Amino acid sequence: MSDLQEDPLALAAAVLAAQPFNAVVGARVTAFGDGAAELVLDIEERHRQQFGVVHGGVLAYLADNVLTFAAGSALGPDVLTGGVSVDYLRAARSGRLRAAASVAHHSRSHAVVTGEIWHEPADGEPRLCALARGTVFSTAARSAS
């Protein structure tokens, strides 16, 4: 807990590094704390679907993970995501994705979190790519009940 208070971003990076699935996707955490989090992903060939744009599943993965990190920064590390929804607004082909989430409201037992995924093309303005929303439970509150 001392690490969490001293360097929350380093803790979040360690958690992300401990997720084998993120090793195949390759996101990195660039902000964490105070009910908010941000993940960044450099778009590569392996992230695409058959039409050459980023797979919706990659966006859904980013949504799931950034919402969970944001909730964890408010509820503590023992969280379990109950559900996630994603609206896909625009396709992304290359450049970078930036997924940012923040807690809209939380109690001891759960948090409601919203997020946005922005597409940052190499040569253009960032564009809103997807909206996300989810509910995350504190398992610490659960096991205490």
Added chain:
Amino acid sequence: MSDLQEDPLALAAAVLAAQPFNAVVGARVTAFGDGAAELVLDIEERHRQQFGVVHGGVLAYLADNVLTFAAGSALGPDVLTGGVSVDYLRAARSGRLRAAASVAHHSRSHAVVTGEIWHEPADGEPRLCALARGTVFSTAARSAS
């Protein structure tokens, strides 16, 4: 289009094989046609998160893809998924995931699709692992408008 009518499952497998991101995840399509689809994934270490269970992002990926395939079997191959929501019900640690989806209703322009992800442990009964729902657009209808 003749292939689609003659062997829809072979067509679906070819589409899945053309998704670079699926090469990373490793799902295979086991049913496709008449507004329904099924994907199967053998759980491996790379699919897990930091607590040793399948990452929510893997379930979200399966949900996104199986809903889109189911819609494509009703709307045709030119589809674009508008949004997906997933409720996570139980954690899955090892064995196999089976994601099945079917179209609840569709017009020419879009389909509403529901899905379930079942966890099939090596040594036990299948258990409902996640619920999914999404909206998929026909881009053929769009470009004709």
Added chain:
Amino acid sequence: MSDLQEDPLALAAAVLAAQPFNAVVGARVTAFGDGAAELVLDIEERHRQQFGVVHGGVLAYLADNVLTFAAGSALGPDVLTGGVSVDYLRAARSGRLRAAASVAHHSRSHAVVTGEIWHEPADGEPRLCALARGTVFSTAARSAS
């Protein structure tokens, strides 16, 4: 609690009668128990929107309430609905609406519930009108934690 065990449907009807907003909408509960519930509404002029079909808000109300009742039959009477989503599939003009919900999974702390709203026209086959899904919390588990 003895009433609940002896005649769950009568209890549910009493709860519904204690909701002032239902007095203006006019639904009645026709099934309640074992993680499931059903509400029925006779469509009248006051339920419509400007095009003469049932207002989406009426369907959303039915979804919210039937999901909450279904969850209450599993979690007990002290519940709080965390969120509801509704997909509108077909418009309903006259006749009757039947909203049915059942718990897909629940722990002590919350339930994930799915529902369907069927339109029963006076002169025709029932048609699926809307899909619903929601998360309902047990406030008893909360206050004990």
Added chain:
Amino acid sequence: MSDLQEDPLALAAAVLAAQPFNAVVGARVTAFGDGAAELVLDIEERHRQQFGVVHGGVLAYLADNVLTFAAGSALGPDVLTGGVSVDYLRAARSGRLRAAASVAHHSRSHAVVTGEIWHEPADGEPRLCALARGTVFSTAARSAS
């Protein structure tokens, strides 16, 4: 169409007045145009559920309607809401509800809309009461296809 361009808010008020279900609920539209809309509701006894707070179905109704109005201000009057989701954050007992929505992204065929419902108690600061999100279709685009 001239009215719409000259006084969009008056047009929106006329549409709302043409919804019989809104006569039962009693919301009024206080902003409309440029992809955004706002509805206001004075909380009365008839809006409550059995615990004395505003019924979730009232919030779901406001969400459905304000999202649809916001979409209609971008897509034109011929719209059909495909789906709505609402997260309930805090209970509201008395005072006023203010539901505001804006289009996050739209094409000719549909819009993705987000909204917030704020509770304005008679004697206190406004508090975020619910989050909403939905997809709205243009039926004009449809019928032209």
